[in-house]
Amino acid sequence: MAGLPQDYQDLSASQKRDALWASIQSSTYPSGAALPAQGPGAAAELQLLWPPYLWATFLHSSDALPRGRVKLIHTFGSVCKVSLKINPASRQAFGGPPGYSGIFKSGGAGLLRLSPAKQNFGSFQPGAGLKILISGRPSVNFLIMPTLDGQGNDFNAFRHPYTNVLAPPQDARLRVVAASFAVAVPTLSANAAHRPEDARHLxxxxxxxxxxxxxxxxxADVRAPYQIILQPTPEITAAYHVVMQEDMRLSLAQIAAGSLLFEVQVRESATAELESIGSIVMESEFLASGFGDEVLFFQHMRHRVLGGAQ
Incomplete structure (x- = not known):
């Protein structure tokens, strides 16, 4: 399957999204046909236990997967166009502290991919990749989940908030995978300031x-929150419940474009109060596609100091 245009990184944010969306639309799975469900086998999944294999999730700066790599955990999902809308009054209102910077100030156009983790552990584990496209530069990506352990037999993907700060998993099998990530993170850089503080907090x-x-x-003006939380709106939680099926992709396909999906909340520090800074609005239908499953890549953010040095 074709990847990205040769001049892709130089394009504007809107041109990048148009290019990605065209590839998603052209590779949408045939209507009426069974959606693919057979992912990589157990032998391929063993790569998750090899820390160097996990480095690419942090180091590969592209919107396309490295050649030959496949999604081992969130193999199948659906993608829609979204807009991150920031409330200009947030943080500055009522004489508050200076506002957050970058994407947390400008907002932006992007893509949202929702997908379940493999069902090997007997619990529905929804996850989200939010990609905000940047003109002439690599995208900004948020990899977020409600929980590592999942939500049992509750298949409502909008039941719980998604966040970048996760509690340790309780399931013994999940702890094995989590341990591999915990080993991989310290080896990303010799400088601890240029890697996540731990594998469960991006x-x-x-x-x-x-x-x-x-x-x-x-x-001097860079200000980032410690935690981001995408809080599903009551309306989307209720609407999804009406069309809910075990296969997330079938349910998402029935959500109307234009829906207000999430309230965007942040926390300045681990102990600070939550504050609302904006929203995520759905700007297209959700599509399940070959490009979304086999090519589209969400790089994990990793730096904890300014400058982004290795």
């Missing part, structure tokens, strides 16, 4: 260093 600093139009934020 930092937000990279998203605060650049705006959607590609403008770099001056170092």
């Amino acid at each position: 930092p937000m600093l990279e998203a605060a260093q650049v705006q959607a139009d590609g403008t770099e934020v001056p170092i």
